[in-house]
Amino acid sequence: MSSVQGPRFRKAGFTLVELLVVIAIIGILVGLLLPAVQSAREAARRMQCTNNMKQFGIAMHTFHDVYKAFPMGDVPRAAGDGYMYVQTHATIALLPFMEQTALQDAPGVNEDWYDAAASSDIETVVLETAICPSATNGPTNPVAQWGPAGDEIHSPGIGVPSFGAMHYAFCKGVNDSWAVDWDRADQQAPGFILPADGRPQRGSKKGYLNGPIPASEKGMFNRGMKVRIAEVTDGTSNTFAMGEAAGGSAWPLCRGVNCTNPDFGGQRFEANFGWLVGQPGDEDLPSVLGTNAFGCTMERLNKWPVTDSYMALDSGGSRTTQQRDTTSSANGGLNSTSNFRSQHPGGGMFLLADGAVRFVSETIDMTIYRSSSTIGGGEVVTGL
Template structure:
């Protein structure tokens, strides 16, 4: 009887070599896969900002101004000046809230009580508006952001009674307040952190496209050119462990803007920030490697590197600063 042929299996060394080869291939492919995923997230971020820019421009078509940052939607501006008044009431309604109808979010917009105001709460933190305030709007969240999509709201202004407690939905995108200095820190910029009008005047000092004031900017006010003026950009919240309350509610006017007096992706440490440090709440930052996506007032979206000159960055945020900015400088 003929003996069967002996079958030879893999030796341990051969198996280890194969495993090592597979491990090397995975190590080589993983960065490429991660880079492809981030490229997709960054592309989706661009789409979000494009939607916000187009919605703002559609709002402008109806109202002749971009949204105001306080009060009800703005009315027709003075043609020569390019500005328009908003409501005189301090309801702190953000520009993001006001463009909801242009984003096909009319049911959410209609659910918001714009008229409520009292000595104990305002519309932005009223329990009467919790349905809207607790609603997450996906367009306001950058795909590269992996943190919490809510914040525990805390009262922050004198005159308001007990704060609204709850998980307020946040935004990763903030409007361009301008190059205003945040007062609590040292970066160069225009004085007056929120851009409120100086005593005895009606013109806000903020030089961007949005500010905490009862007036609104029309395209005619962007004399530097809408293609050279920032509208909004990535503004990721800092690590929650650094702050008691991240200032990132999408519905509140004070929490939906940022400034360019703080460099892009400015690095912080727990030692130099606190809940009262506006740097931690009003800076443009992202999880995209090397910079931040920005929508411009003409509706275009560009990636601005964190290595941009601080002078150029601040110049891009002013609507009428008179700066000459070449396209290859950002």
């Protein structure tokens, strides 16, 4: 008698080959999707960066409506050593128009940023509008220029501080000098002190202390200079007001125009600064590189390493002559101002004088790039 065998059932599951095929397919899908995800994230970060710059643009135009001019790049303060240091600057002037009146009203902020930082922890406050989410040096960052290696600021609460980061810089144009382009008709801030020998110097406009800076080199924000919309004769839709100024380890500094070596004195200094900081580096801090709230187009967008912002003496070593020199480095001047730089791939965001924000390619023609940074050069700007 033959036995009847029932049907054989195969256990459910994957063979090794099938499992490897599935893993390979998943890997391919992830590889296809990852760039799309990264692109979407970068698009979101760029949108946030754009919105931040538009907030600065709205604040600038509201300021202009009230005071009939944009804020000065900075209000200089003469010191006994011959330099013109920064008392306050455009970011601080704009705070009330960015719903940050309390920050401007904090003790000392509107009189002397350095004293305010040294006597409080105000420099550690994060100004959200100043933070680009693509930049890696935020929301706070150390600033070597004002840390242990430089002119150290001691805050009562925390000792050596990290500053609330600033990822945007005001456009000085193509002129990278740190002399004061100042006219009595433009100056309304109380308490401005002239140098001991502060007679009007050379220049076609009566009252200029150090100039004037040629219109073909002058940006919307310079030392001691107010600009009115009517003076932006190149067109507000063709003129930079601000550009990105990222920092962190990806953006080390180097000394002077056309510099290429990021190693300075055996160390690297990052292109970090804070929204409170307006001061460039100078020869009182020879071993530290620094940058600040200004950028210019003397050098290309995203130049690496970043040129430092440096207030130099003249070739004769005088501490007074350098304050009267508006000569850019292209014409033999010894000062330097940092180039604009961005963590966004391929270029950077710029705020225009009309309040619009535009992405500018890092491969932009330098003639167009420089022309776009000046308010009255008479250039015809195309291709921006």
